[in-house]
Amino acid sequence: MSQEAIASTSFVTTNVLDENTQATIKSNIAEYVAFGQKVDAQNLSRADKKTLSTLSAEQWTQITDKLKESPAFQAQVSAYKAGKTLEPPHAAAQAELQVVLGTIGVASSAVLGVSGAIFGIAAAAAATGVGIPLGIVAAIIGGISSVVGGVLGLVALLQPMESTLEIGGRGGSLFNDSVKEGWKIKRIIIRYGNIIDGIRCVWQRPDGSLQEGQHHGGYGGVEKIIDLRDGEYVIEVAGAAGNVVDSLRITTNYAKYGPYGGNGGKPFSLKPSSGSVIGFYGRSGNLLDAIGIQDAMFMFERKYYGGTNGIPFIEDVSEMKQMKRIILRSDAYIDTLQFEWINSSNEYITGAEYGGYGMKGGNSSFIEFQEGEYLTKITGKAGIYMDSVCFHTNLKVHGPYGGSGGSTPFIIDLTEKRLLCLIGRYGRFIDGIGVLVKSR
16 A cells, blocks of 8 residues: 555544443334434434544433423423424524533533534433433444444344344244335235245335335245235234244234234234334245334345354445455455445545454455446355355456355345445454445
């Protein structure tokens, strides 16, 4: 790398929430998704996030305690609880908050510049049903200071290895409907007998045309087609499940459909954190083993392959304009990984080096990207570690790197996807690799 490139390099710190914070969020996932939607709606810039991350848990607590008597603050909290979104606080409310910031000693020009965001975040936390702890707020804001997608993106990344939010058994393979922005469920096809055999959606695109979805599960039983009228949308998916999904009932803003299936299993109810159900995810094989619902959180698509040990990493590449270089060390396994790219502001970004914890082994390799070259696919093999990897681009295949082991071949297809984050786990070796993407 040239001296000019080194001089303009920015080093990105990867923030990962600690295990206690992750457990707290997962225990009330719907509340944190709702909180995330309110925070992300403020469209905070990277600089805003960095500034907000300087506030400690104690300072967030002091701010909220002092704002509780504010009529403007209570109006914002009440609006959030009612599902409404107010305009950013008026000058009087911001002036009131700036006085509060001054009394606790954080009235720097940078913090005063994001006082409206502080007001909204504090109100969003106070409006949730569980009353989000201010220590968790501080941890989340610290996390989104370097992670794409705001709070929703952070929540979506908490467990990239596999989903534990679906209801049912652990058989079959994971599935996840690929839903693009603006699509609405127009039809749901359920096959059932004494249990649910399979399910499929048909979506209506913004231009009115229909998009057929993939069938999840088997083709036994009888078929039930639920056609939704104009303006009708799904607000609840309920039923019963045990080792498989035993029954389903679909509730919309107009009607209830079902139940379909048998009498076994334990009852469950799934409701979107806001808005409507936009698709399904879960597990399926010859039957529908498990089911979950997609809402705004699942506009992010996660793919991950490899082991479940090691330290999670998240590399934000959402503002990447051109991948410049991938640096790795490998032998029998992939020892280390590091990414370098040009961002939308034409800055040269050097990501952290992952892997080699305690000792760096393997041989070094440098993948240099040509002008206009971009990733289209990542393939390889993985077991408890990432055994081998190939990086496919629009121009060539780089690799394979690593050894010949690995029990699971994998393909991460980036075609028609916007790459937001490179994710994974690492320790002595790279345990696994994945991506967070959005459909274009």
